[in-house]
Amino acid sequence: MSDPLAELQDRAGEIHSLRAITRLLEWDQLTLMPRAAAHHRADHLALLSRLEHRLLVDPELERLLDAAERAAEALEPESDAAALVRLVRREHTKAVRVPIALREEMVAGAAEAKVIWQEARARSDFDFFLPQLERTFDLRRRYVACFDSTDDAYDVVLDDFEPDLTTCDVTRLFDEVKSELVPLIAELRDRDDGAALSGPFPVEAQMRLSAEIVAVLGYRPGTWRLDPTAHPFSSGAGIDDIRITTHYDERTLGSFFATAHEFGHGLYEHQIPTRFAHLPIGAGWRSGLHESQSRLWENLVCRSLPFWRFFYPRLQEHFPDRFRRLELERFYAAINAVRPSLIRIHADEVTYPMHVVLRFELERSLLDGDAEVRDLPQLWADKMQAYLGVEVPDDARGVLQDIHWAWGLIGYFPTYLLGSVMAVQIWEQAAAEIGDLEEQVERGAFETLREWLGESIHAHGRKLTPQEILERATGSRISTRPYLDYLAAKYRTAVAA
Secondary structure (H helix, E strand, O other): OHHHHHHHHHHHHHHHHHHHHHHHHHHHHHHHOOHHHHHHHHHHHHHHHHHHHHHOOOHHHHHHHHHHHHHHHOOOOOOHHHHHHHHHHHHHHHHHOHHHHHHHHHHHHHHHHHHHHHHHHHHHHHHHHHHHHHHHHHHHHHHOOOOOOOOHHHHHHHHHOOOOOOOHHHHHHHHHHHHHHHHHHHHHHHOOOHHHHHHOOOOOOOOOOOOHHHHHOOOOOEEEEEEEEEOOOOEEEOOOOOEEEEEEEOOOOHHHHHHHHHHHHHHHHHHHHHHHHHOOOOOOOHHHHEEEHHHHHHHHHOOOHHHHHEEEEEHHHOOHHHHHOOOOOHHHHHHOOOOOOOOHHOOOOOOOOHHHHHHHHHHHHHHOOOOOHHHHHHHHHHHHHHHOOOOOOOOOOOOOOOOOOOOOOOOHHHHHHHHHHHHHHHHHHHHHHOOOOHHHHHOOOOOOOOOOHHHOOHHHHHOOOOHHHHHHHHHHOOOOOHHHHHHHHHHHHOOOO
């Protein structure tokens, strides 16, 4: 007699492996692949997408799910098998609504768009990217049309990344953040002119620094790699294949914080339990919860004063001419200064949320048809002026700075701010349970924090939903109050002083 749960695991394992292969090809495309190979890669990715989609919509999978759900009734709801059944049912239910031809077109379009975006950004030429971006949003509208009507069309794309939250939820949370941060930005902006962080910073030294920070924060040698790319991201094919990237620019030290950010993503995937790492539940949620891990390491750890009491001498060794005579307190104030900037990934903690709100609002307008893609540069410039008082000089430092739309990730931008909010909730709980967390950071001891995150967040994989994991770890679902209090306390006292 066949075991439906075992059969489902086999099917789900094949789906998971196809996704891992896809991630490897996407990583290669953005790091090593010759640009002229874009059309080949589009074919490869479309094939993988077609194979994955066929497995998900196969009537045999429906039969297996029905049988597995009956078998799972005798199991604990939080068992690996029961969680796998729930997750595959969710993915199957969504997949059967989307025609395979549309899915292939979305994947192939993204593969081509990524290469065109790279050239458009290098040329600072939005018009060069415009046809691809119009196609991307058209495909997402067709995708949304595959699903039953909702209160907001954006709910459909948001659900791909935040299954616990609606557009209404996100709007409410973002409105809470805007109401307090807009006046805080006006109060604190431009108290530091940034002179303490003026370059140049040779790329070779930045590369050594990035490698060192990954080693210091902690990883298992032989399982990670770090590479340069146009826009930082993390990828890999499993818990022993973690691939993070960063971007080097001689004018700034942004690569350091970008590397710390991607380390957080990589650690999440690295600490998934091995027993189910070969299944769809054996991965982190590509949601605000995943971003909470990257923002925690980037901001709560690597922008903190305890961290720099430990690490500043190492930075001085890498850039002796620039930092040998600069006092630690001056450096700390400079890296946390509130200076509205053009580039999201270089933004300080206080202004960063407005970069995300801007993108969220533009995505909604474009998806709903309330705005035209061709008008994006002007719409972008208007919001940058309204929210941050910054004038956009060109497309490369404006509408073309992010790879996400080229990648087809409509609905992902909100996760950055949601992750920032959740990172503070998680950090505060970790600090309460560990007891001497800041003292450990000041000693350069990160093992306890890594273990706590592994047990409280990473160990669940996708067995629970993101908000269930957050509530299990911290005692509450997402709340902006700890985040806003943290920013006010840090920037009105420690930094602003």
